[in-house]
Amino acid sequence: MLYFFYLIILYIILWYKGNAKILYGTPLAPWQWWLFTGLITNYLGLTAWWYLVSTYSVWGALAITYCVHTTIELSLSFYYYDLPSIQQAFGLLLIALGGFLILK
Numbered sequence: 714m715l716y717f718f719y720l721i722i723l724y725i726i727l728w729y730k731g732n733a734k735i736l737y738g739t740p741l742a743p744w745q746w747w748l749f750t751g752l753i754t755n756y757l758g759l760t761a762w763w764y765l766v767s768t769y770s771v772w773g774a775l776a777i778t779y780c781v782h783t784t785i786e787l788s789l790s791f792y793y794y795d796l797p798s799i800q801q802a803f804g805l806l807l808i809a810l811g812g813f814l815i816l817k
Contacts (some may be wrong), residue, residue, distance in 0.1 A: 719761040720778060724785035726754055736793060776815035783809055
């Protein structure tokens with residue numbers, strides 16, 4: 714369960730890092746973001762990935778990371794931005810469904 718928490722924290726950090734300039738006007742350059750967040754995001758991502766691969770194999774780990782990433786991205790994007798159109802929502806549903814099919 715700890716490793717899923719790592720993934721959630723990782724994708725929250727990455728989402729805010731990618732959207733901080735748009736949302737808050739943060740003037741950091743990419744190398745500055747790397748300097749401030751690179752170590753923690755690498756630690757969280759690699760630790761969670763190695764656990765998931767050893768537990769669920771590569772394809773299971775890939776599906777889990779995609780599902781967690783998609784959930785975090787959609788949740789934060791829905792909160793801060795507009796809702797998707799019907800076509801976009803259908804495409805997102807297909808992506809999520811594909812992730813769950815891999816896990817079965």
